[in-house]
Amino acid sequence: MDYDFILKGGTLIDPYQGINGPKDIAFKDGVVADLCDAVSGRTTGGELDCTGFYVSPGFIDLHVHVFWGVGRHGISPDAHCLSKGVTTILDAGTCGADTFPGFKKYIVQNSRTRVLAYLHISSIGILNREVGELKNMVYANAARAHETIKANRDVIKGVKVRLTQKLIEDSAGLKPLAIAREVADHAELPVMVHPQNADCDSLDRILDLLRKGDILTHCFHPKECGILDKEGQLRPSVKAAQQRGIVFDVGHGRGSFSWRVVEAAIKQGFYPDTISSDLHAFNTDGPVYDLPTTLSKFLYLKLPLQEVIAKATDGPAKALGMSGQIGTLKPGARGDAVVFKLIQGNFDYADSRDRHRIGDKRIIPIYVIKDGKPFNISYQI
Numbered sequence: 126m127d128y129d130f131i132l133k134g135g136t137l138i139d140p141y142q143g144i145n146g147p148k149d150i151a152f153k154d155g156v157v158a159d160l161c162d163a164v165s166g167r168t169t170g171g172e173l174d175c176t177g178f179y180v181s182p183g184f185i186d187l188h189v190h191v192f193w194g195v196g197r198h199g200i201s202p203d204a205h206c207l208s209k210g211v212t213t214i215l216d217a218g219t220c221g222a223d224t225f226p227g228f229k230k231y232i233v234q235n236s237r238t239r240v241l242a243y244l245h246i247s248s249i250g251i252l253n254r255e256v257g258e259l260k261n262m263v264y265a266n267a268a269r270a271h272e273t274i275k276a277n278r279d280v281i282k283g284v285k286v287r288l289t290q291k292l293i294e295d296s297a298g299l300k301p302l303a304i305a306r307e308v309a310d311h312a313e314l315p316v317m318v319h320p321q322n323a324d325c326d327s328l329d330r331i332l333d334l335l336r337k338g339d340i341l342t343h344c345f346h347p348k349e350c351g352i353l354d355k356e357g358q359l360r361p362s363v364k365a366a367q368q369r370g371i372v373f374d375v376g377h378g379r380g381s382f383s384w385r386v387v388e389a390a391i392k393q394g395f396y397p398d399t400i401s402s403d404l405h406a407f408n409t410d411g412p413v414y415d416l417p418t419t420l421s422k423f424l425y426l427k428l429p430l431q432e433v434i435a436k437a438t439d440g441p442a443k444a445l446g447m448s449g450q451i452g453t454l455k456p457g458a459r460g461d462a463v464v465f466k467l468i469q470g471n472f473d474y475a476d477s478r479d480r481h482r483i484g485d486k487r488i489i490p491i492y493v494i495k496d497g498k499p500f501n502i503s504y505q506i
């Protein structure tokens with residue numbers, strides 16, 4: 126059989142299929158055409174010897190900001206995501222109903238990275254801190270959000286809302302979440318909530334309003350009303366919410382990942398469902414850098430490699446309702462893969478409060494395949 130491209134001799138980690146071992150993968154017409162112990166056949170694009178490297182489904186980053194030139198936080202998807210092995214990204218609310226058409230035309234349709242979005246419940250989306258997306262609640266326009274979702278279901282996978290007092294009208298309380306809830310329910314999509322400094326006594330009230338499939342991002346943020354109570358104990362509401370299917374997402378960012386919180390949570394048996402970066406223009410030079418660095422921090426936290434990969438492939442694919450289509454290399458799935466090296470050494474990992482830990486492992490992406498075709502990155506084998 127003729128293929129477009131073959132990855133040969135690598136160790137495949139594909140949690141969706143329960144695979145952790147040597148496999149060859151062949152791609153054709155943008156999808157995985159064959160997966161077996163030894164693929165043979167002619168190729169139009171050649172083959173790559175992956176001996177000594179790991180291969181995984183292309184990473185999925187559930188929280189980034191890529192509306193370059195419009196949202197002040199915007200970064201270029203291909204330079205910061207695809208080149209780091211992240212083949213699918215979710216822009217977490219940088220665009221709203223009024224700005225989505227520009228996002229689709231200039232970002233989604235002009236990137237090799239697969240760009241999906243959670244539409245902000247504010248029609249202007251996230252422009253900058255001074256404007257604040259809901260300082261005027263007139264922007265929370267449910268009807269326009271719904272129309273935009275209806276016309277763009279291929280790209281819009283959920284509704285985003287940020288509950289921080291600086292960004293919403295003082296008297297609004299949890300109203301923005303109620304409006305996001307209504308729009309999301311109507312569209313049968315999840316809500317993603319950024320919960321810091323919410324106008325509430327604790328996270329409990331937010332979690333009360335969330336249902337199976339909804340996403341709570343920034344789950345390890347160090348501010349008040351986080352997943353730990355004042356004594357450092359995991360809130361019972363957090364455990365209960367995870368048990369009823371609410372997705373707890375990392376969303377590292379510049380201010381939302383604390384060694385203190387994550388270490389205490391893990392000690393009490395709490396792990397995130399998805400590991401995302403919240404990568405944006407103000408953290409690509411640290412402390413986030415990229416998704417592989419965030420993933421490597423969880424290796425420091427003693428999460429096995431297979432589980433770290435699961436939380437950046439099958440976990441986010443499930444959260445997107447795209448399980449089996451992306452985040453796996455089973456035949457028929459999108460032909461997205463990353464070849465990476467696991468290197469040993471001493472690596473300085475900072476959290477969002479400039480606290481440091483020294484890890485001994487690091488994930489280094491070497492080669493990326495997107496839709497069955499190689500995407501050259503700067504690392505050389």
Ligand SMILES: [Zn+2]
Nearest residue numbers: 188190217403
């Ligand atoms: Zn964000």
